[in-house]
Amino acid sequence: MKTPLVVLLAVGLTLTTTQISTASNVVNSKNASNINKPAKMKKYQWATELCENEAYYDASKISVQNIEDGFEIFKRLTQVNLPNYAPYTPKEMRQLNSQSIGKLETDYLQLSTQVERLTTIPKQSNFDMSFFKKKLQQDITNEYQLNRLGLMAYLDIGQALKAAPKVCQEYLIPLNQSPEKLQAAWMSYTLEHIRQQEKIGNTGxxxxxxxxxxxxxxxxxxxxxxxxxxxxxxxxxxxSHYSKQELNPEQVNKAQQVFEKIVFKNTIKSKCEMP
Structure with a gap:
């Protein structure tokens, strides 16, 4: 005896509903799995003076660019960042001109643009990487001002005196005086420098x-x-005047340790050579 068509349709409808219910359960299960899944950790490797290091970071919160830019900021905070076009011989001094200041300004603007583009990790309750980026920008500006004043002292003493800290002006004033006073100032500075060296034990x-x-x-x-x-x-x-505004190496090192702790948690492993 044949099964009525209406029964077949009912059975087919029942199967279809069951399939939909099963599929829905699978999707919900996957969503729950994604919610409970741990953060996606990625490996990062870098080298220091004596060590090869590797660690893991949360790629959903921090990018490789954040890490590399952070290390660059800390590195630049402890080094000279601009070339110095100051003369060291009478011949180099005679060759100085306004183009020397122009080259320094170009270097400064290029580096400033580069540093402005550096990224930082998200701000933490106890650590703000943007503070160190701003500190680096200020250091570079100070370095530019220092180098520029050094060149201006040879090219335009009047302008250099106007822009210089008062505590340093005494060394430029003799350049506008008689040859005898210039020589006396040079001799006085030479003896002063000798006394400073003897104080720290440099007897020879x-x-x-x-x-x-x-x-x-x-x-x-x-x-x-x-x-x-x-x-x-x-x-x-x-x-001496501008260095008072800088972070010392110990402060930079401590800040970098905090940065690494935030980025890599407790995953850092290092292989180091004996110094």
Whole structure:
């Protein structure tokens, strides 16, 4: 006896409903699995002076670019970032011109643009990477100002004096005075530097410094007096002034350790050579 058509249709409908219910359960199961799935961790490798390092980071929160840019920021916070076009010989001093300042400005603008593009990891309750990026930007600006003032002291003493910290102006003033006062200022600075070296135990410095002073004075007294007062005394004073605004290496190192802890948690493994 044949099964009525209406029964077949009913059975078919029942099967279809069951299939839909089963499929829905599978989808819900997958969604639950995704919700409970741990964050996607990716490996990152990098080298330091003596070590090869590897660790894992949460790729859903932090990018490789964030990590690389963070390391670059910390590296640049402990190094010189701009070329210095200051002269070291009378010949180099005579070759200085406004193009030297132009090259320095170009270097500064290019580096500033590069640093501005560096990315940072998301801000934490106890750590803000953008602070260190801003600190680096300020350091680079200070370095540019220092190098620019160093060049201006040779090219336009008046402008350099206007822009310089008052505490450093004493080393430039003799350049606008008589040759005798210029030589006296150079000699005074030479003796001051000798005393500073002797205070830190460099007892053999005095003889070498005086021999160099006499040799340079005999060769080109005016040029070497300018190099001594501007290239060393003036520059050292500016360095001391601007370095007060910088983070010291220990502060940078501690900040980098916090950065690595946030990014890599406790996953860092290192293989190091003995120094």
């Amino acid at each position: 410095y005095s003889k070498n410094a005086m021999n160099r002073y006499r040799s340079e004075k005999a060769e080109d007294a005016v040029s070497y007096a300018k190099l001594g007062l501007v290239g060393y005394a003036w520059n050292n004073c500016l360095n």
